[in-house]
Amino acid sequence: MTQTQRPIPVMQPWTRDFWKATKQGKLLIQHCDNCNSNIFFPKKVCPECWSDHLDWQEASGKATVYTFTTMLDMVEPKFMGDLPYVIAMVDLKEGIRMTTRIVNCNPDDVEIGMNVEVVFEEVSPECSLPMFQPADETLRLASPDSEDGEAVAAESETGMSPDAYQTIIYEIGGNNDAVCTITLNRPDKYNAINRRMAAELIDAFRRVRDEASVGVVVLAGAGEKAFCTGGDLEIFPSLAEHQNSLNWLSHEGLDVQRAISSCEKVVICKINGHCLAGGLEVALACDLLYVKESAKMGTTEINMGVLPGWGGTARLPRSMPIFRAREIIFSGRKDYTAREMYDMGLLTRVFKDDEFEAQFEKVVNNIASKKPVALRMGKEIMARSADGCDMETALAVERNGIQWLTYAPDIQKMMDQFRAAPDQLTQSQKKSNIASDAT
């Protein structure tokens, strides 16, 4: 959780002791010595009897959840980095009710009546915020100092599983479950990327690495209007803060690109409708780009005085002749047709609108019929080579990669057959070549 930007409680002279105690990990309750009542919010005089004989008693820190909400949207920029987070009212054993956060657990596990206990989160050198975590240790996320705690916490912080995705759809299908389709699913927002979607994309592309049957990932946009038009406008107010803006580029932005480009499956981007700005940049991180003829493309960032910042300014010149890449970035045009882009050297293929679905399916089925391990190795060898190492290195990577493949267990299983009956190899190879040409 980001601590630097969180607002500091606005203290009163009579509440300073409360906040001081939070630094020692103590939760204090104001107590009236005259009428014996516990007081919250703390006051200058007792609200029951107006006595000023007030002191502090240390609370047990145990409480139950009275009610709660998982905050998912429409919060101030300074809290956006925390989304999703759980705000709750909890009833302390000592009879007072506080607003707080429930932390260190999956938001889906929080419920009314749940037992919780206090933990403190630092917001400044002067004070920490009392927050609450589940009393039941099995509901807590792994503690950050345990061996693999970091990884677990990072995974579960998003609290994500494909069932819980709100902004994308994750489906595995095709022959032998070889295709995973990840669909950007905010069609009424032109599939624009908000923080949630960025987090879900990162999760999905990391998740698909572990799907052994999958060789191909299709990245598509829901609806007819757009593949994706980039960052959601609702993000923009938050970018007024330097730190938020930097994080949007270097956390969400870079992580989405990395999750796609370092995904060992072949990522095929299916583009129809508008594919603009950050949407195009996400496409550039994919391996193959198939585009519907009526699609419109471009990078519009320069119209706002900035530049494509999700890899576009770096990747476009590496994806096509540089004199053409420059025009795309400098012009800010958002009406490049698919044919224009293809002629300029960017795309894999453009299909006519009425043939698009059928043609695309053909391409995907063909590639998905290849061995995942070969696709993976091919992706890696080509990536290293295209990154611009010297030719001898590239050839060494290729040679050794292919030799490795040849001795990969499932290829060897085939080899055993062929060792036994040598001319089967050439016959079977011929057959699969013909099959591949036919699709």
Place this chain on the structure above:
Amino acid sequence: MSKKNLAIIGIGEVPTGTYPNRSRWDIIYETCIAAVRDAGIDKNDVEGVVTVAPQAQPQISAEISFGKIPEELGLKGCREVCICNAGGASTSNCLRLAEQYIESGQAKIVLIPHVTVHSTIPMPDLINFFAKAGIDLQWEYPYGTTYNGIIAMMTRRYMHDSGTTEEEMASVVVSLRKWAAMDENSIFYGKEVPPVEKILSSGMVSSPLHKRECNVLADGGGAMVVASAEIAKKMGVPAAYKLGESSRYFSAFTTTRTNEELTNGYRDATGEALADAGVSKEDINLWNVYLAYPVGHTMFMEAAGLCEPGQAGKVFMEGHTWPGGKMPWATIGDATGRGHTGSGVSMATYIETARQMMGKAGERQVPDAKYAFQNTAGGSGMNFIATVWGRE
């Protein structure tokens, strides 16, 4: 009968929506002139101006506080001017101040304007105001609490206690939007009324509150002309007569109040207002409720004894509160249907109450409406002011 001595005799309103080109003073001119003309009086008959304080708009608030409206409008007979701020409950208090001017003889006719233009307030200022008003800066705000967040918590607890389903909660929005679709001053006028499924498929903002269960900030304004009941009768114009009133204060913040305290307060203040008016809840033809979010409507309906506990959601779902239903309810659609104009929703609701009592509500007119109940509430639900109005 009632000891109250106040009648709304003129109303004026501009459509609620996003109109950045319509200045605040444009709205004040337009609504005040319309209200004065609607009352059939001369502008110089206005002897007092009590304005609903615009929220988050310091410049116009300062101008109004320092007496600019009577000068701008050339109200030559004006003797009293002031501004009144109790958040969403401001308009109720403007009416009470007007009542006091009239009672004390300082003014016979009082003008009550309101204006809000959200669309030209810089986003940081808007966020700054609405994130921190009604939310405690020491004990709530640092956790990332928002208005939607506190209402979401209230809603979850209410659903938990009453067994109300999310479909039933969404039905409140359906009901509000049905009225709003028929209200030419609503942001949703003429728009498709989303069915329950569509409301529940809108993004979750703060669970269990969906986007379509939250409010859209908008610009708007309205004005009322009020006079004593005797003057209204003598003039023989259609009018809404104030018959009864009662109120409760709860607390400034949601952390420091319970749902039970709220419902007890709703029940008691409503009962007292009805008794004050000398009518029973069965006499009320229109429940013009302003509580800004769906949960307030269900909690109030149950607290006021208008249905069995835990059954309010079903009443909304079954359509009893819809146009043509047996219990016409929030006939401008509350803030959810009308668009949220800060302290202006209370003004819009009073104007609607008056319109219904005057028989000027057009398509939304509740047939033979004799008595209307109306409430207001301020801040993040700090209080509850119940009033009863009649057409005589």
